Amino acid sequence: MNLLSKNSLAVHLLRIIFGSYFLVTLIVTCLQLGAEYEHTQSGVDNELRAMDLTFGASLASSTWRFQGDVQKATLRGISNLPVVTGVKIEDPQGRLVMAQGNIVDHDGRQIHVDAEGQRSPVRTGFLNAATSHRFPILYRDEHGVTHDIGAWTVYSSRHVVIQKVAYGFTLILINSVIKTLVLWFIFLYVFNRWLGRPITRLSGFVRRQDLNRPDLPDSPQSIDLPGKKRHELHFLADAINAMLANLRSHTIQNRTLYAQLEQEKESLRALNKSLELRIAERTRDLAQANEQLRSLSLTDGLTGIANRRSFDDTLDQEWRRSVRHGKPLTVAFIDVDWFKPYNDHYGHVAGDAVLRQVAQTMRDTVCRAGETVARYGGEEFAVIAADTDGEQGVQIVQRMCDAIHALALPHAGSTLGRITISGGVASCIPAHPGARLESLLQAADAALYQAKTLGRNRVLLAPPFVSPPPSSPPSPA
Numbered sequence: 001m002n003l004l005s006k007n008s009l010a011v012h013l014l015r016i017i018f019g020s021y022f023l024v025t026l027i028v029t030c031l032q033l034g035a036e037y038e039h040t041q042s043g044v045d046n047e048l049r050a051m052d053l054t055f056g057a058s059l060a061s062s063t064w065r066f067q068g069d070v071q072k073a074t075l076r077g078i079s080n081l082p083v084v085t086g087v088k089i090e091d092p093q094g095r096l097v098m099a100q101g102n103i104v105d106h107d108g109r110q111i112h113v114d115a116e117g118q119r120s121p122v123r124t125g126f127l128n129a130a131t132s133h134r135f136p137i138l139y140r141d142e143h144g145v146t147h148d149i150g151a152w153t154v155y156s157s158r159h160v161v162i163q164k165v166a167y168g169f170t171l172i173l174i175n176s177v178i179k180t181l182v183l184w185f186i187f188l189y190v191f192n193r194w195l196g197r198p199i200t201r202l203s204g205f206v207r208r209q210d211l212n213r214p215d216l217p218d219s220p221q222s223i224d225l226p227g228k229k230r231h232e233l234h235f236l237a238d239a240i241n242a243m244l245a246n247l248r249s250h251t252i253q254n255r256t257l258y259a260q261l262e263q264e265k266e267s268l269r270a271l272n273k274s275l276e277l278r279i280a281e282r283t284r285d286l287a288q289a290n291e292q293l294r295s296l297s298l299t300d301g302l303t304g305i306a307n308r309r310s311f312d313d314t315l316d317q318e319w320r321r322s323v324r325h326g327k328p329l330t331v332a333f334i335d336v337d338w339f340k341p342y343n344d345h346y347g348h349v350a351g352d353a354v355l356r357q358v359a360q361t362m363r364d365t366v367c368r369a370g371e372t373v374a375r376y377g378g379e380e381f382a383v384i385a386a387d388t389d390g391e392q393g394v395q396i397v398q399r400m401c402d403a404i405h406a407l408a409l410p411h412a413g414s415t416l417g418r419i420t421i422s423g424g425v426a427s428c429i430p431a432h433p434g435a436r437l438e439s440l441l442q443a444a445d446a447a448l449y450q451a452k453t454l455g456r457n458r459v460l461l462a463p464p465f466v467s468p469p470p471s472s473p474p475s476p477a
C-alpha cells in the first residue's frame with residue numbers, strides 16, 4: 001500500500017488525528033499562554049517591587065548627598081535590567097529630577113529619555129502599555145531621623161512580559177513539535193507495518209480471486225499473513241480463506257449442477273420433439289381414422305356405394321343448390337325385379353352378390369360429377385342427377401337398366417330369365433313455387449310402382465307435379 005496515497009486509511013486516520021490534535025493543542029496552548037502570561041506578569045511585578053530593596057538605599061544615599069553621577073549610574077544600571085524599560089527620580093514636590101528609558105512624565109504622557117537626558121515621545125500602543133512601581137526615597141541620618149527626599153519609579157511594559165512569555169512558549173513549541181513529529185513518524189511506521197501492508201495484501205489477494213475459474217494454477221488458494229503474534233488481521237485472513245474455500249466448492253458444485261441441468265434440458269428438448277412428432281403422427285392417424293369413419297358412415301357396407309344417409313345429405317345439398325341456381329333436379333328410385341324369388345331360389349348370399357354387381361354396374365354407368373347412385377334400402381337403389389331434367393334422367397336410368405340387362409345374370413324366378421331392374425324417375429325445378437322435396441320423392445316412387453305394375457324391366461317418368469310460374473303477359477308490340 002502506498003502509505004501516503006490520497007485515499008489510504010493512514011491518511012484518513014492522520015487527518016482525523018491531526019485535526020483533533022491541532023484543535024486540542026490550540027485550546028490547551030491558548031489556556032497555557034494565558035496562564036503563562038499571568039504568571040510572567042506577576043513575576044515581573046515582583047521583580048520590580050523587589051528593586052527597592054536592591055537599589056533603594058543606594059539611591060537615597062546618592063540623592064541625600066547630591067551625587068548626580070552616582071544617581072545617573074544607578075539609573076543606567078536599573079534601566080539595563082531585562083524587565084525594566086525605564087526609571088525616574090522625582091523630588092518631594094513631584095518634579096522630575098533624573099530619568100532613563102521610557103517613563104511617564106508629570107502630565108501622564110509616555111516619553112523616552114536617553115543617556116544625555118534628551119526626551120522624545122513614545123508611541124503608545126498595546127505592547128507599550130506601561131506597568132510601574134513607585135518607591136519613596138527615605139534617608140535616615142546618623143541621628144536616626146528619617147527624611148523624605150523624593151521618590152523613584154521603575155517602569156516595565158507589556159512588551160517585556162510578552163517577550164518573556166514568547167521565549168518560553170517558543171521553547172515549549174519546539175519541544176512539542178519535535179515530540180509530535182517523532183510520534184507521528186512512529187505511528188506511521190507502526191500503522192504501515194502492522195495494518196497498512198497486511199490490509200493491502202489481503203485486498204490484493206481477494207481482488208485476484210476469480211471464482212469463475214477456481215482451479216487456475218497461478219491463482220493462490222489462501223493467504224497467510226506474516227508475524228509470530230497472531231492478531232485480528234490474522235483472524236480476518238483465516239475467515240477470508242475459509243469463505244473463499246466455501247465459495248470455490250459451491251461454485252464447482254453449481255457448475256456441475258448447471259451441466260447436469262443443461263443435459264436434462266437437452267434430453268427434455270429431445271423428448272419434447274419426439275412427443276411432438278408422436279402427437280403429429282397420432283393426429284394424422286386420427287384424422288385418417290375420422291375420414292375413414294366418415295366415409296364408412298356414408299358408405300353402404302354391402303355394395304360399397306353411397307348409403308341412405310349419404311343419399312339424404314346429398315339430396316338436401318343438391319336441392320338447396322338447385323333452388324339457388326334455379327336449375328332442375330332429378331331423382332330416380334330403382335328396384336331389382338323379382339328379387340324375393342331370387343333369394344328364395346339362389347339363396348341370400350347369392351342375392352348379396354347380385355346386389356353388389358347391380359350397384360357396381362349402376363355406379364359405372366354414371367359419369368357426371370352431379371350424379372349420385374346410392375343404396376336406398378334392401379334391394380332398392382336411388383339416383384340423384386343435379387341440373388338434369390326428367391328426359392335426361394330417364395336416359396341415365398335407362399342406361400343402367402340396359403347395362404344390367406346386358407349382364408345377363410340368370411334369374412330362374414323372372415319371366416325374363418335374367419336379373420333386371422325397374423326405375424321411376426321424377427324431376428322438378430326446386431326454385432319453382434310449390435316445389436317440395438317430399439313431392440319429388442313421392443313422384444319418383446309412384447313412377448317406380450307404375451313401372452313394376454306395367455311389367456318391370458322398364459323406366460317411367462313421373463308426370464309433372466309442380467305448376468310452372470305464370471309467365472308475364474307479352475308486351476304490346
Ligand SMILES: Nc1nc2c(ncn2[C@@H]2O[C@H](COP(=O)(O)OP(=O)(O)OP(=O)(O)O)[C@@H](O)[C@H]2O)c(=O)[nH]1
Binds near residue numbers: 335336337339343355
Ligand atoms: N340377399 C338379400 N336380399 C335382400 C336384401 N335386402 C332385401 N332383400 C330381399 O329383397 C326381397 C324384396 O322382395 P319384395 O319387396 O317382395 O319384392 P320383389 O320380390 O323384388 O318383387 P318386385 O319388387 O315386385 O319385383 C325380400 O325378399 C328381401 O328379403 C339384402 O340385403 N340381401
